[in-house]
Amino acid sequence: MTPARTAAAERPLLDVIVVGAGFGGLYATYKFREMGLSIQCFEAGGDVGGVWYWNRYPGARVDLPSIDYSFGFSREVEQEWTWSEYFAAQPELMRYFDFVATRLDLRKHYRFNTRVQRAEWDEDRARWVVTTQSGEVYEARYCVMATGPLSVPRDPDIPGLDKFKGELYRAAKWPHQPVSYAGKRVAVLGTGSTGIQIVQEVGPQAGELFVLQRTPSFTMPMRNFPLTPEYTAEVKRHYPGLREAARNSPAGGLRPASTRAFFSVRPEERQSLLEDAWQRGGLAMLGTFSDLLFNEEANEQVAEFIRGKIGEVVKNPATAEALKPRGYPVFARRPCLDSSYYETYNLPHVHLVDLTQEPIVEITERGVRVGSGGATREIELDMLILATGYDGLTGALTAFDVVGKRGETVNQKWKDGAHSYLGLMLEGFPNLFMTTGPTGPAALANIVRISENDVDWIAAVMTHMDQNALASVEPTQAAEDAWMELVRTMAQRSLLSKAKTWYVGANVAGKAQGLTLYTGGFPKYREHCTQVMQRGWNDLSFVPARVAVEA
Numbered sequence: 001m002t003p004a005r006t007a008a009a010e011r012p013l014l015d016v017i018v019v020g021a022g023f024g025g026l027y028a029t030y031k032f033r034e035m036g037l038s039i040q041c042f043e044a045g046g047d048v049g050g051v052w053y054w055n056r057y058p059g060a061r062v063d064l065p066s067i068d069y070s071f072g073f074s075r076e077v078e079q080e081w082t083w084s085e086y087f088a089a090q091p092e093l094m095r096y097f098d099f100v101a102t103r104l105d106l107r108k109h110y111r112f113n114t115r116v117q118r119a120e121w122d123e124d125r126a127r128w129v130v131t132t133q134s135g136e137v138y139e140a141r142y143c144v145m146a147t148g149p150l151s152v153p154r155d156p157d158i159p160g161l162d163k164f165k166g167e168l169y170r171a172a173k174w175p176h177q178p179v180s181y182a183g184k185r186v187a188v189l190g191t192g193s194t195g196i197q198i199v200q201e202v203g204p205q206a207g208e209l210f211v212l213q214r215t216p217s218f219t220m221p222m223r224n225f226p227l228t229p230e231y232t233a234e235v236k237r238h239y240p241g242l243r244e245a246a247r248n249s250p251a252g253g254l255r256p257a258s259t260r261a262f263f264s265v266r267p268e269e270r271q272s273l274l275e276d277a278w279q280r281g282g283l284a285m286l287g288t289f290s291d292l293l294f295n296e297e298a299n300e301q302v303a304e305f306i307r308g309k310i311g312e313v314v315k316n317p318a319t320a321e322a323l324k325p326r327g328y329p330v331f332a333r334r335p336c337l338d339s340s341y342y343e344t345y346n347l348p349h350v351h352l353v354d355l356t357q358e359p360i361v362e363i364t365e366r367g368v369r370v371g372s373g374g375a376t377r378e379i380e381l382d383m384l385i386l387a388t389g390y391d392g393l394t395g396a397l398t399a400f401d402v403v404g405k406r407g408e409t410v411n412q413k414w415k416d417g418a419h420s421y422l423g424l425m426l427e428g429f430p431n432l433f434m435t436t437g438p439t440g441p442a443a444l445a446n447i448v449r450i451s452e453n454d455v456d457w458i459a460a461v462m463t464h465m466d467q468n469a470l471a472s473v474e475p476t477q478a479a480e481d482a483w484m485e486l487v488r489t490m491a492q493r494s495l496l497s498k499a500k501t502w503y504v505g506a507n508v509a510g511k512a513q514g515l516t517l518y519t520g521g522f523p524k525y526r527e528h529c530t531q532v533m534q535r536g537w538n539d540l541s542f543v544p545a546r547v548a549v550e551a
């Protein structure tokens with residue numbers, strides 16, 4: 001690789017700046033360092049872990065198998081680290097990140113508690129100029145935004161939030177100190193994956209729990225279990241094969257997938273397959289039939305199966321009814337996994353507040369006022385927990401100024417919705433790369449497998465450039481447009497567009513709407529990435545290094 005050069009402004013020219021210390025950022029840091037590149041990495045959090053660093057809320061737990069939700073690039077890490085549970089809880093995930101960062105000596109490349117405020121491409125000098133919040137400036141040939149699809153939490157747009165005098169917590173910015181719920185009147189606002197995990201954890205501990213639900217989610221049994229030494233030893237013996245299997249599965253993970261269409265089997269058999277998946281737990285249900293995200297009628301029958309299960313568990317019929325999701329396809333919102341969510345509503349001190357019947361009027365000093373017209377009531381609270389989601393997919397790169405070669409920001413480029421090439425690059429933004437970016441498979445496949453794929457691909461581009469004395473690269477407009485066309489066409493066929501979720505931007509007021517995720521499955525996505533490499537990078541436009549720059 002070309003060694004770092006001194007910039008005209010006397011700032012050292014780095015090869016790469018990496019933003020983020022989650023899965024994408026840590027692997028990027030390792031990979032580029034091993035390639036002999038000079039790197040500087042930034043992370044807004046106080047340590048490694050990405051979204052898990054912030055999400056310390058009660059009950060936080062990954063909904064992919066731990067052995068799958070972990071790096072595959074390092075034999076040492078795979079062999080030396082041992083997971084204790086099939087689905088790891090947040091503290092164990094943090095221990096894993098700590099282990100990886102320590103074992104591979106990655107922390108020394110990072111500046112933690114450092115938020116990047118601006119990144120601007122200097123076209124004349126072919127480099128990124130990156131400014132941190134404290135005003136420090138760094139320059140690098142490449143900038144890799146490993147900023148994650150879920151890193152910008154959003155507060156609900158509800159009047160009076162600042163008036164509340166009780167304890168106010170945000171799931172995505174949970175304090176590091178323990179929080180006590182005993183004897184307190186607690187409300188949880190939001191019933192996505194986060195709210196569900198909090199409710200089942202806090203419900204039994206709180207004096208009184210009010211769950212403020214606008215849209216119920218479908219949630220299925222997680223059926224978590226501790227991993228025995230025998231199982232772990234077997235997994236460790238077979239990691240290479242397991243990783244390969246994950247890479248070749250549509251969700252990039254060790255999840256059953258099916259080629260069987262729903263209506264191709266007899267009704268009794270369908271029922272028993274669904275029952276079996278329910279008993280096995282995890283996301284087995286999603287892999288039971290091949291067409292659940294495409295065939296609306298098949299999807300509705302599975303939805304009805306789950307509604308039936310809710311009715312069997314929740315004793316109060318009105319509560320059960322309010323908890324049953326209707327009006328959108330199952331799996332179109334991220335399916336949740338729980339261990340005792342529905343059972344929690346059988347506790348006498350846990351109350352569901354159905355916001356479709358009693359909308360929130362305002363947050364008051366003492367709690368929350370719900371209802372409409374003359375029929376409102378104030379629910380007095382000691383604690384309010386916000387589990388109201390994220391400005392997903394695009395939020396991280398539109399939250400600060402990332403300025404390309406025409407002076408346009410990513411924010412401006414994406415005003416009508418995310419537009420990118422493979423979720424990895426942006427026309428007009430040379431030498432800028434994203435990991436797990438929008439229009440890639442981001443939320444729809446295992447984020448660790450995508451991150452590894454993305455970093456390897458970015459590294460291959462950089463190597464090609466170095467071998468051919470190229471200074472900058474960006475996708476051609478035609479290649480980016482063709483990718484977007486493919487993403488949109490496929491999205492139209494998917495039921496994922498049919499729910500109001502962060503997948504489609506529906507949870508952020510004023511955000512462009514539409515599914516900007518690649519829905520063709522992880523293997524196909526990898527094929528697209530590989531093909532452009534095999535075709536001699538013909539979708540990319542390169543500018544050769546100038547002799548003057550080389551001198």
Ligand code: NA7
Nearest residue numbers: 156157190191192193194195214215334387388389390502
């Ligand atoms: P989600 O899945 O976006 O859920 C956010 C929840 O917050 C959802 O139930 C929302 O209801 C609710 N919400 C948001 N704003 C409001 C207001 N103003 N009033 C009432 N309810 C509101 O975020 P999560 O953090 O749970 O999960 C994100 C991802 O993390 C998940 O997909 C997994 O990949 C892991 P709404 O649906 O908008 O009616």
